Amino acid sequence: MNELRDFLETLKQPEYVHVLLHPIPVYGLATALTAYLAGLAFKSRATQVVALSLVILTSASGWLVQHYGHEGEDRVETMITQKQKAWLAVHEERGERTAWMLYGTAAIATLSLVSSALFPKGLSFLSSATVLAGLASLLLGIWTSHAGGQIRHKEFYQGPPPEPEKKAHAAKISPQPTPEAAAPVRESPPPPLEPELPQQEDSPSGEKPPQ
Secondary structure, three states: HHHHHHHHHHOOOHHHHHHHHHHHHHHHHHHHHHHHHHHOOOOOOHHHHHHHHHHHHHHHHHHHHHHHHOOOOOHHHOOOOOHHHHOOOOOHHHHHHHHHHHHHHHHHHHHHHHHHHHOOOOOHHHHHHHHHHHHHHHHHHHHHHHHHHHHHHHHHOOOEEEEOOHHHHHHHOOOOOOOOHHOOOOOOOOOOOOOOOOOOOOEEEEEOOOO
C-alpha cells in the first residue's frame, strides 16, 4: 500500500507523467501504422477503421506529452548539469516540431476516416497521405526521444550536445560586424596651437617711440 501511495503521489509530478506518456506517439503510432498498412494490404475495411482511430488517438496524445513536458521543465532544470540543460533545450525545440507534425497526422487520418465512411471505395491519395504523415511523425518522435534520453542517461552521451537550431539560425541571420566597423575609430589629434605673439600697443598720436 505504501508503494501504491507513493506511485499516486508521483503522478502529481508533471515530469513523471511526461515520461510515462512520451512512448505513445512513438510506439503507439508505429503499431497503429502497422495495423493500417495490414488493413490496406488485405483490403479489410474494419481493420482500416480501427487502425485509423488508433492513429488519431496516438497522434493527438502528442498534446498531452508536450503539455506535461512544459509543466515539468522548471523542476528538471534544477536537478541537471549545464550539459544536460543543453540537451533539454534541444529536446524541447524538437518536441515542438514533432507536436505540429502529429497534429497534421491526426487531421489527415480524420479526413481519411470520414472519407472511408462517405465513399466506400475510399480515396487512395488520403490513404497515402496518412501513411506518409504518420511515418514523418514517427521519425520526428524518435529524433525527439533521442535528445530526451540524453538528459538523464549519461551512458547515452555521444559527443557534445548540439546547439539549439533556433539559436544557430538567429546567429546566422544576424549581421556580423565587419573589422572596420568593429574597430574603434581613432580621432586624429588636433594640431598644436601656435603661441600667440604679444602685440605692441599703438603709441599715442604725436609721440615718437623712445630711441
